Amino acid sequence: MNRLIERVKTCKDTxxxxxxxxxxxxxxxxxxxxxxFTQKKHKGQFRKSGEDYVIHPILVSVFVAYFGGNENxxxxxxxxxxxxxxxxxxxxxxxxxxxxxxxxxxxxxxxxEIRDSELVSSALNFRKMLLASINxxxxxxxxxxxxxxxxxxxxxxxMSKRKRISEETIVVYEPIAHRLGISSIKNKLxxxxxKYVLPNEYKxxxxxIHENLQQLQLRLNxxxxxxxxxxxxxxxxxxxxxxxxxxxHYYSIYLKMQRKGLSIEEVLDMLAIRVxxxxxxxxxxxxxxxxxxxxxxxxxxxxxxxxxxxNGYQTIHTTVxxxxxxxxxxxxxxxMHKTAEFGVAAHWKYKSGGxxxxxxxxxxxxxxxxxxxxxxxxxxxAKDNLxxxxxxxxSPKGDIxxxxxxxxxxxxxxxxxxxxxIYAKEAYVNRQRTPFLTxxxxxxxxxxVISKKQNFRCSWLNSIKTGKAKNAIAVHCRQKMRDIxxxxxxDILTSVFNVREKxxxxxxxxxxxxxxxxxxxxxxxxxxxxxNTLKKxxxxxxxxxxxxxxxxxxxxxxxxxxxxxxxNQNVSNILFDYCCHPKRGDDIIGFRKANNVIVHHKFCERxxxxxxxxxxxxxxxxxxxxxQRYNLIVSLENERGSLAVFLHYLAKMQIDLIAIxxxxxxxxxxxxxxxxxxxxxxxxxxVRKKLKEKYKVIDFxxxxxxxx
Numbered sequence: 001m002n003r004l005i006e007r008v009k010t011c012k013d014t015x016x017x018x019x020x021x022x023x024x025x026x027x028x029x030x031x032x033x034x035x036x037f038t039q040k041k042h043k044g045q046f047r048k049s050g051e052d053y054v055i056h057p058i059l060v061s062v063f064v065a066y067f068g069g070n071e072n073x074x075x076x077x078x079x080x081x082x083x084x085x086x087x088x089x090x091x092x093x094x095x096x097x098x099x100x101x102x103x104x105x106x107x108x109x110x111x112x113e114i115r116d117s118e119l120v121s122s123a124l125n126f127r128k129m130l131l132a133s134i135n136x137x138x139x140x141x142x143x144x145x146x147x148x149x150x151x152x153x154x155x156x157x158x159m160s161k162r163k164r165i166s167e168e169t170i171v172v173y174e175p176i177a178h179r180l181g182i183s184s185i186k187n188k189l190x191x192x193x194x195k196y197v198l199p200n201e202y203k204x205x206x207x208x209i210h211e212n213l214q215q216l217q218l219r220l221n222x223x224x225x226x227x228x229x230x231x232x233x234x235x236x237x238x239x240x241x242x243x244x245x246x247x248x249h250y251y252s253i254y255l256k257m258q259r260k261g262l263s264i265e266e267v268l269d270m271l272a273i274r275v276x277x278x279x280x281x282x283x284x285x286x287x288x289x290x291x292x293x294x295x296x297x298x299x300x301x302x303x304x305x306x307x308x309x310x311n312g313y314q315t316i317h318t319t320v321x322x323x324x325x326x327x328x329x330x331x332x333x334x335x336m337h338k339t340a341e342f343g344v345a346a347h348w349k350y351k352s353g354g355x356x357x358x359x360x361x362x363x364x365x366x367x368x369x370x371x372x373x374x375x376x377x378x379x380x381x382a383k384d385n386l387x388x389x390x391x392x393x394x395s396p397k398g399d400i401x402x403x404x405x406x407x408x409x410x411x412x413x414x415x416x417x418x419x420x421x422i423y424a425k426e427a428y429v430n431r432q433r434t435p436f437l438t439x440x441x442x443x444x445x446x447x448x449v450i451s452k453k454q455n456f457r458c459s460w461l462n463s464i465k466t467g468k469a470k471n472a473i474a475v476h477c478r479q480k481m482r483d484i485x486x487x488x489x490x491d492i493l494t495s496v497f498n499v500r501e502k503x504x505x506x507x508x509x510x511x512x513x514x515x516x517x518x519x520x521x522x523x524x525x526x527x528x529x530x531x532n533t534l535k536k537x538x539x540x541x542x543x544x545x546x547x548x549x550x551x552x553x554x555x556x557x558x559x560x561x562x563x564x565x566x567x568n569q570n571v572s573n574i575l576f577d578y579c580c581h582p583k584r585g586d587d588i589i590g591f592r593k594a595n596n597v598i599v600h601h602k603f604c605e606r607x608x609x610x611x612x613x614x615x616x617x618x619x620x621x622x623x624x625x626x627x628q629r630y631n632l633i634v635s636l637e638n639e640r641g642s643l644a645v646f647l648h649y650l651a652k653m654q655i656d657l658i659a660i661x662x663x664x665x666x667x668x669x670x671x672x673x674x675x676x677x678x679x680x681x682x683x684x685x686x687v688r689k690k691l692k693e694k695y696k697v698i699d700f701x702x703x704x705x706x707x708x
Contacts (some may be wrong), residue, residue, distance in 0.1 A: 001184040001341070002064060008059050009152050014039070019056040024065035025074060034075040037096065041086040049156035056149060057081055063145035067182070067342055069138070076104035077142050083109045095634070098659070107139035108146070138177055141345055147173045148321040151192040153218070176349065181311035181343025190251035198254070205250045206266045213247075219325045220245045220271050224279050224578035227273065230289050240282070244274040248328075261635075261698035269319055276337050276483040280305060283316050283331045290329055293318035300328075305336070307392040307443075311403035311484070312339050389441040397701060403440065407465040410436040413448045414469035421472055425451035437463045458603050481587070482518055483498025484602060484611075488589055489520035491617035495592065496531055496568050497538050501614075507537045520619075523591075524566045527619055528555045529569075558613050559623065563599065571597050574620075580604035584628075590620035628684070629658060632675045633699040643673065646695065653687060655679050 011017050018035060023550075025031065038057055045053035061077040069077070072681055075097055082088040083105060090109070094102035151169060154162045167596035170193035176184035195202045209216070224245050231241060250268045256267055275286050290296070308314045315332040321600060338346045390402050393412060401415050409429060414421030426449040427434050437460065440446065458477035464470055493504045508514040511533055520527045535553050558565040560574040572595040580601035587602035591610050597618050600607035611617070631651050636642045650657060658676040679687060691697050 001066075001188070004062075004189065005152065008062065008149065011055065011059060014052050014055055014058070017055050017062070021058055021065060021074075022060050024062060025071075028071060030075060031078075034078045034097065036083060038078045040159055041082045041088055045085065047153070047156065049153060053081075053085075060142070060146045060149050063148060064142055067141060067143070067145065067345040068347075069345075070348065072098070072100045072104065073138055073142060075101050076108065076138075077145065079105050080108040080142060080146060097309075104136065104139055104142065107136060108142060111139075111143055137180070140180065141182070144173060144177050144180075144182065144189075147187055148188060151189060154192075154196065162196045166193040168589055169193045170197060177184075177343075179311055181309075181313055181339060182341075182345060183313075183343070186339045187249050187251075191249050194254060201254055202250060203263055205253055209250075216247055216271060219323075219327075220247075220273070223271070223322050223325070223327050224273055226293075227275065227290065230293055231275075231286065234285070234289050236277075236282075236285075241275055241277045241286075242275070246272055246274075250273055261633075261696075263696075269328055271325065272328040272330065273335075274330040274332070277331070277333055277357060282331055283333065286331045287316055287318060290318060290320060290331075293706070294322050296320050297326070305332075307400060309390055309392075311343060315340060371577060391440060391443070392673065393440050393444045393446055396445060396447045404465050407440055408437050408463060409434055409440060409446060409448075410460060411464050411466040411469045412440060412446045414464075414472055415466060416448065417579040418468070418472045420450060421469060422454050422456055422476070423448050423450040423452070423456060432691060436460070451453055459601075479571060481602070484608075485518035485521035487611055488602075488617060489517045491614070492520060492527070492619055493517075493530070493534070494653055495616040495618060496555070497534070499538065503537075504534075506699040507534050522621075524564075524619060524621065526555075527566060531555055563588075563597075564623055564625050565597060566621075567592075569618070571595060571596075574599060577604075578607065583623055588619045588622070592616040592618050628679065628702060630677045630679070630684070630700060632677055632691070632697065634673055634675065634697060635696040636673065646673075649694065650677070655687065 042054040064077040174189045262553040314336040411426040428447040582601040590597040656678040661674040
């Protein structure tokens with residue numbers, strides 16, 4: 001793949017590109033026709049680099065041919081830009097070639113049409129791209145080849161465009177390559193994007209690798225030679241295996257640095273070898289040889305042959321110590337290697353191979369709730385679903401389910417089936433009764449007991465991991481929230497005007513605002529406006545003392561610590577009931593009891609009962625700003641006074657220190673400090689930036705969690 005990419009990068013001539021393509025495919029009448037057609041349509045068009053535009057679709061076709069694409073796929077890749085960039089229609093392509101080619105080109109054209117320049121819109125692009133391509137996986141593979149060539153030719157674009165395209169690549173296209181199992185494209189897209197998205201971080205890693213390349217290569221060569229000798233001693237012939245060696249991809253090194261809070265100098269396991277053998281049983285023989293002769297790090301051992309990844313990936317991973325180096329060893333068969341490199345395309349290229357990738361994850365996006373207009377929310381769901389490390393868990397029957405690391409029992413239930421998640425009553429992990437929000441571990445056996453009635457809580461949304469579970473619960477919760485807000489709004493108005501519910505509804509109908517009444521529950525300005533609109537109705541009644549009732553319905557703002565009240569009645573105190581303990585930011589409701597207001601979580605069951613009993617309700621909401629607490633773990637230099645200087649720096653930024661805990665090293669001095677801080681939310685990003693500029697920050701997270 002690397003040699004192919006180098007040739008593609010240097011190919012700047014149309015005739016050379018055509019000859020390059022014919023190294024991978026046989027000449028045919030239709031291919032010749034497609035080449036002539038695309039050259040004619042793109043005549044006079046040039047790329048930013050100055051070369052003929054037609055070179056781009058031809059080189060995309062080279063990648064498609066390399067990945068085993070059939071004649072129709074290659075023709076579609078040759079024509080993938082003609083509908084978008086020239087005076088050509090999908091119907092013309094269907095007439096000139098065939099409906100299948102037209103179908104593929106139409107799918108590729110839709111993807112291009114919906115792209116936008118902002119990352120937020122990229123999430124929408126992501127959603128529509130998947131939905132547009134859902135019925136034919138070949139469209140995705142062609143698009144990945146198209147994106148790979150675009151990433152190889154970014155240097156002719158402006159810096160802002162390079163960054164925008166790279167961000168889209170790493171967020172949208174790289175995860176798709178991962179899920180389709182095409183690691184050769186995935187790894188290349190990662191490193192190409194990383195270079196433009198985070199140029200400083202890329203440069204640090206690149207500089208370190210080049211400065212230490214000779215030493216790293218010596219370590220790799222030594223370990224490779226040792227492994228080869230050991231295999232030959234233990235019955236393998238030289239023809240039975242090959243060993244590949246490499247320094248790990250830059251982006252994977254960067255992710256390791258981020259996850260563990262390490263500098264590039266502290267990353268020990270940046271070297272890897274790959275042993276490729278003939279049969280699966282040979283993989284375990286090699287594993288035994290390596291574990292018997294080198295010290296394995298057991299926590300880093302993974303057997304993806306026995307438990308394959310969802311994308312069809314099968315390999316044994318083990319990490320071992322060797323002369324103060326830490327080296328990862330991957331062990332797989334030739335068929336497994338083909339599947340790992342080419343993923344879903346391996347079956348086109350080799351007409352055989354290992355496991356088919358599971359593509360059910362694409363169908364999850366068909367079930368996304370279109371009523372949500374929050375693109376950021378969709379992006380979060382998509383990101384969780386597509387870009388995460390995996391674990392494998394089992395049903396009681398032994399079926400394997402792949403979930404992102406950190407997934408809960410409830411995520412498993414929804415992964416089995418949406419109905420199983422919605423009607424889940426009890427859960428058992430490894431035969432032990434377990435709460436729904438328990439985090440699962442690799443190899444757990446999970447059993448879900450279902451009931452006849454739905455069982456979901458909207459508070460679970462903050463704790464579950466998979467997009468499928470989040471979306472299913474979010475759909476129900478949006479409707480539930482709308483119904484609750486309708487009810488709250490009516491109750492608040494009946495409390496303000498001290499009349500029966502039926503009269504309030506009648507007034508709302510007369511004003512033609514009944515269908516928007518739910519907004520009263522969350523919008524204080526809208527609430528006041530509606531009250532002012534409805535004032536005329538009770539004023540039309542006979543009032544005993546009109547002078548004293550003049551301001552009877554004026555809504556006043558009353559503030560209590562973290563809570564604001566909007567009401568025409570005086571309130572003395574705010575109390576939180578014992579049942580739900582809402583935390584700041586949660587949706588809340590308030591019930592009037594004498595001169596007090598009792599606050600509940602909006603989804604509290606006891607609060608729901610009080611609403612059904614028609615208890616008087618009052619508009620309540622959190623104050624806008626409040627100090628938030630954060631846990632900071634920071635590493636300081638082992639010098640006298642360094643902690644005092646750091647604490648003085650915090651004081652200068654007006655950060656309140658709540659607690660400090662010293663971490664001890666074996667030498668007895670403090671390596672790191674765990675500190676609890678308090679500061680307003682609006683300052684958080686500025687504080688985070690300033691701290692990272694001056695100190696080595698290992699972790700910086702809010703103390704708020706779902707159970708607090």
